[in-house]
Amino acid sequence: MPLTNLMSQIQKLPKIDKLRLMQFLATELVKEEDANFFVANQEYPVWSPYNCSEAANVLMNLLTTKQQERNG
Template identity: 50%
Template sequence: MTVTELLPTLKNLSRADKLRIMQFLVLELAKEEDALLQPGATYTVWSPYNSHEAAHKLAELLKEDKGTNNA
């Protein structure tokens, strides 16, 4: 069954049934997300801490913006 065929059926469901469908879909999506993360694996997470180059660039952009607004 395609989404196009499914949508009219979903539209006719009661509010409680729509909520059950939502709960089912959210749980299915969560299961898929869990499959993307491997136990014991290391994942890189970017952080702005100790990013001096980014801080310098931001300071430059703020100075430029301040100069433009005062003109």
């Protein structure tokens, strides 16, 4: 199927199917780059700011320092 025909078919898809197509294409591109990049059904850690009180303390100290510098 020529790309122009494929594109016209894609335009007719509902939004959710277009999103699924995007996900499929992104996964296919990753597979071409590195077959071991993502493994299906495996969990990957994602950093979250929750329970990071140390980082919050550093930011609060920085803000306090800057405020004191401005006030004299």
